[in-house]
Amino acid sequence: MLFLAYPQWRLGMHRRSFALSKTKNMKTKKTIAIIGATGNMGSAISKSLSKGNYRLLLKANEEDKLDVLVKEIESIQTKAEVGVAVCPAEAGWEADIIILALPFGAEKEVAKKIKEVANQKIVISISNPLNETFDGLVTASDTSAAEELQKLLPNSKVIKAFNTTFAADFSSPVIDGKQVDAFIAGNDEEALQTVSELVTTAGFNPIVAGDLSISRTLESMQLLLIQLGIKYNYNWLAGWKILHN
Amino acid sequence: MYELFFQNFNTKVALTKEEETLIKNYLIPKKLRKKQYLLQENEVCKSYAFIEKGALRAYSVDDSGNEHIIQFGIEGWIVSDLYSFLTGEPATYNIDALEDSELVLISKTAHEELLQKLPKYETFTRLNITGAYIAMQKRLTSIISSPLEERYTNFTKAYPEIIQRVPQHMIASYMGLTPETLSRIRKRISAK
Numbered sequence: 001m002l003f004l005a006y007p008q009w010r011l012g013m014h015r016r017s018f019a020l021s022k023t024k025n026m027k028t029k030k031t032i033a034i035i036g037a038t039g040n041m042g043s044a045i046s047k048s049l050s051k052g053n054y055r056l057l058l059k060a061n062e063e064d065k066l067d068v069l070v071k072e073i074e075s076i077q078t079k080a081e082v083g084v085a086v087c088p089a090e091a092g093w094e095a096d097i098i099i100l101a102l103p104f105g106a107e108k109e110v111a112k113k114i115k116e117v118a119n120q121k122i123v124i125s126i127s128n129p130l131n132e133t134f135d136g137l138v139t140a141s142d143t144s145a146a147e148e149l150q151k152l153l154p155n156s157k158v159i160k161a162f163n164t165t166f167a168a169d170f171s172s173p174v175i176d177g178k179q180v181d182a183f184i185a186g187n188d189e190e191a192l193q194t195v196s197e198l199v200t201t202a203g204f205n206p207i208v209a210g211d212l213s214i215s216r217t218l219e220s221m222q223l224l225l226i227q228l229g230i231k232y233n234y235n236w237l238a239g240w241k242i243l244h245n
Numbered sequence: 246m247y248e249l250f251f252q253n254f255n256t257k258v259a260l261t262k263e264e265e266t267l268i269k270n271y272l273i274p275k276k277l278r279k280k281q282y283l284l285q286e287n288e289v290c291k292s293y294a295f296i297e298k299g300a301l302r303a304y305s306v307d308d309s310g311n312e313h314i315i316q317f318g319i320e321g322w323i324v325s326d327l328y329s330f331l332t333g334e335p336a337t338y339n340i341d342a343l344e345d346s347e348l349v350l351i352s353k354t355a356h357e358e359l360l361q362k363l364p365k366y367e368t369f370t371r372l373n374i375t376g377a378y379i380a381m382q383k384r385l386t387s388i389i390s391s392p393l394e395e396r397y398t399n400f401t402k403a404y405p406e407i408i409q410r411v412p413q414h415m416i417a418s419y420m421g422l423t424p425e426t427l428s429r430i431r432k433r434i435s436a437k
Binding site for chain 2: 094121
């Protein structure tokens with residue numbers, strides 16, 4: 001169609017243009033909002049993802065800690081694009097991907113705040129809905145933290161990720177000589193692909209475990225790992241690795 | 246977040262409240278900062294952008310690294326690499342923000358679903374594309390056959406807001422001129 005023509009018809013009147021192009025062939029930076037960025041998982045994820053080609057927007061209640069975190073990231077990764085958001089809704093509005101680095105109990109409140117701006121966007125659930133004594137999950141067996149979040153955000157693409165990796169794993173994604181597997185689950189193919197790339201950036205080996213209901217298994221798995229870690233003193237540096245043919 | 250979008254939609258084809266709610270399910274609200282990219286060339290353009298607030302530009306880059314602005318967009322306009330959006334081929338345009346902007350994005354998947362589910366959306370799409378085609382034809386004709394002064398005067402009459410919000414060297418790029426040539430033309434016009 002005519003209006004899709006390239007600009008060759010300009011007849012060469014404009015040899016010089018004032019500005020030279022920015023870096024060609026770089027993928028457009030996606031913006032990732034990390035809510036709860038100053039928590040153990042939040043700061044581990046923030047530091048880890050700052051290595052990748054992403055723009056990070058961090059939000060946390062403790063503003064002083066947040067400023068310290070931003071400065072830390074800027075000193076480790078000089079090319080990193082990191083900013084602070086004033087509230088989860090603002091962060092979510094600018095974001096392409098939203099990571100809730102929050103305990104399960106805090107998700108409902110934040111989900112309400114971001115629901116509108118998270119429309120059609122990827123929202124990552126990292127939580128393990130453990131009870132207070134760490135001997136069971138608070139979610140019923142026919143659901144999971146991820147699926148509960150999906151109910152709260154029906155138009156978002158909820159993906160389960162990073163729930164089977166401890167915060168310390170992000171600094172050592174290779175444990176005992178093996179790269180840690182990181183399982184992800186979700187219903188949207190493209191979203192799973194995008195999140196796999198995040199997992200790779202973090203240094204783990206991404207494994208798509210299945211649709212969002214598989215989160216039930218993933219959250220139970222982590223309950224087991226936490227219990228074993230306490231029993232056998234893994235010191236919160238442990239992960240899963242599937243041995244296979 | 247979607248006021249202007251639905252105002253614009255309703256001007257083209259009137260929606261019921263239910264239909265608005267249906268469409269809302271598919272919309273992506275996206276805030277873009279000044280100079281942030283929405284799309285870079287060689288990527289596939291996976292959504293088109295309706296500008297709720299702010300200003301965008303779409304430009305190509307030639308082999309010498311020079312930028313050529315194809316299109317500006319301000320409130321109420323739609324910007325995309327339509328070729329890439331429709332065919333799934335790599336984009337030839339780069340799109341970035343000239344000001345902090347609020348956009349309403351519609352993904353290809355959402356677009357296809359809405360085309361199936363809502364005949365009024367098809368009307369909306371048709372009117373957008375025919376409008377774009379008409380504008381492109383006018384522009385092409387004017388570039389090929391109008392004298393530079395006339396082209397500039399017509400542009401300032403049609404889009405005074407853009408002249409105010411966009412730096413002159415970008416207007417020059419859009420018109421296919423060097424900034425110096427555009428300066429000369431503007432002087433000639435004001436001397437008349």
